[in-house]
Amino acid sequence: MTGRFSPFVLLILLSPNLSAQNPTPDLDQVELTNGRVFGGLVLEETPSQVRFRVVSRKSGRPTLTSTETFSRTDIRSVKRLTDPARDSLVRKLSDLDRQRELFLANLRQLDGPADKKLVIDGIRPTAVAWEDDPNQTAWAFDSQFFILTTNLREPLAVLVTLQLEEIFRAISNLIPPKLPGRPTRIRIWADQAGYLRAVARDQPNLEHPAFYDPLTNRILAGTDLARIESEAAALRIHHAKQLGILTQRESEIQKAMGGRIPQEFADIATRARRELRDADQKNIQAVRQSRTRLLQILNHEAIHAYLGNWVYDRQHRPLPRWLNEGMAQVFETGLIEAGEIRADWPDPARLSGVRQLIRDGRFPPLRKILSDSPDHFLVRNASTNNNPEIDPSGQTEREASREAYLASWILAYHLTFGLKKIPGPEFDQYLESLAKAKGKAENVAAFEAWTKMEMDKFEKGMMDFIGKLRPDGSLAPNK
Numbered sequence: 001m002t003g004r005f006s007p008f009v010l011l012i013l014l015s016p017n018l019s020a021q022n023p024t025p026d027l028d029q030v031e032l033t034n035g036r037v038f039g040g041l042v043l044e045e046t047p048s049q050v051r052f053r054v055v056s057r058k059s060g061r062p063t064l065t066s067t068e069t070f071s072r073t074d075i076r077s078v079k080r081l082t083d084p085a086r087d088s089l090v091r092k093l094s095d096l097d098r099q100r101e102l103f104l105a106n107l108r109q110l111d112g113p114a115d116k117k118l119v120i121d122g123i124r125p126t127a128v129a130w131e132d133d134p135n136q137t138a139w140a141f142d143s144q145f146f147i148l149t150t151n152l153r154e155p156l157a158v159l160v161t162l163q164l165e166e167i168f169r170a171i172s173n174l175i176p177p178k179l180p181g182r183p184t185r186i187r188i189w190a191d192q193a194g195y196l197r198a199v200a201r202d203q204p205n206l207e208h209p210a211f212y213d214p215l216t217n218r219i220l221a222g223t224d225l226a227r228i229e230s231e232a233a234a235l236r237i238h239h240a241k242q243l244g245i246l247t248q249r250e251s252e253i254q255k256a257m258g259g260r261i262p263q264e265f266a267d268i269a270t271r272a273r274r275e276l277r278d279a280d281q282k283n284i285q286a287v288r289q290s291r292t293r294l295l296q297i298l299n300h301e302a303i304h305a306y307l308g309n310w311v312y313d314r315q316h317r318p319l320p321r322w323l324n325e326g327m328a329q330v331f332e333t334g335l336i337e338a339g340e341i342r343a344d345w346p347d348p349a350r351l352s353g354v355r356q357l358i359r360d361g362r363f364p365p366l367r368k369i370l371s372d373s374p375d376h377f378l379v380r381n382a383s384t385n386n387n388p389e390i391d392p393s394g395q396t397e398r399e400a401s402r403e404a405y406l407a408s409w410i411l412a413y414h415l416t417f418g419l420k421k422i423p424g425p426e427f428d429q430y431l432e433s434l435a436k437a438k439g440k441a442e443n444v445a446a447f448e449a450w451t452k453m454e455m456d457k458f459e460k461g462m463m464d465f466i467g468k469l470r471p472d473g474s475l476a477p478n479k
Helices: 007-013 083-111 154-174 192-200 226-256 263-311 321-332 348-359 368-369 396-418 426-434 440-451 455-468
Strands: 002-005 028-032 037-045 049-056 066-073 075-079 126-132 133-142 147-152 186-191 208-212 218-222 336-337 340-342
Touching: 028 049, 037 083, 037 126, 037 226, 083 154, 147 154, 154 192, 154 263, 154 336, 154 340, 186 192, 192 218, 192 336, 208 263, 218 263, 218 440, 226 263, 263 321, 321 396, 348 396, 348 455, 368 396, 368 440, 396 455, 426 440
Parallel strands: 147 186, 186 218
Antiparallel strands: 002 066, 028 037, 028 075, 037 049, 049 066, 126 133, 133 147, 208 218, 336 340
């Protein structure tokens, strides 16, 4: 058996090889005589061999592919999908390849020469004047689902555009539109100060990195990514100068010592190079983490915008706030591949937070989650508020918000992946009932009718689910 990994796979691969797996039913299968089974796509069959594109989809990891050639003497059986299913698989893999090529081209631009012209087919933001400062260049892009304007530098504007295109497409494939929605206007500031000034007009002192306003169908977001990138670049230049000085000093000492460098100085030089290299790597990692966080924040707000604008009428069939925030959190960290969003593994930080709340006896009762005030999802800057909000339980606004977010996340995750209740006709019927409900009692009755469980039984089952939930989304067996 021989194999060849694509360049993208080499970039992201964390394990040395693709291994045999339990393939999903939507893949061709090759079973070897040693019992190993591979899922993927049959590319070519001859009397002597089978050329096969192996597809590996592990929870929480990007889909990996490699082209393998199996000898007929090693093959026990080959199972092909039906022709329509294979055609669908070919389209998905082609779409996946194109998506990754676009992102790779953009990533090369992000870290490459600033003067190199950016050309990515299908994603071409237009240079416009920035509304806050007409003398500053901004970038604009129009899509079916959004109209973007940002003063981020062009490669970042392209990255954001690519991500927004993918998240809107993926969530619309998962939950198809039901309403004749309108494109959401999205503005992204390259500095937090500009963003906070804009948000303060409608939401004074709001402490959120982004904000979706359903009344105006706008997403406002700010990031310090430009500052972080600039600081990292300046430090990289400084470190390069330091290395140059170090190398020159080494040369001078070597010359003075007749071609020999004292071991003490050699050790100091080695340690200095390692420290400079480690510092550069930490700065690179900080930049990448900031980029990832910005994209996740935009995913979150885009999901709010899509659900409230294209699927669930906020006046006649609105999503309750806990579910709106819960679903946005569930899918914001998902992997988007070929028009699909994969998020069936729990976010580790959130799961840890939920379990800590349970251990501390602070996880809110289910009835409270279902009726939680929308204000609990907002945090305002206490430094500009002489009377920070404290609810009747003695919680600060920040504590109440954190608990509301964590509780809504695990409840939405349990309903989506544990009980498979979202999406679907029964879910739509629940929202219909909820829209007609009057008071907390009818809200609870609608939830019980949807889940076919009384509140106490549901709550007990969810606690059991949380206790057994593994990092890959599977459940530990009963002890």
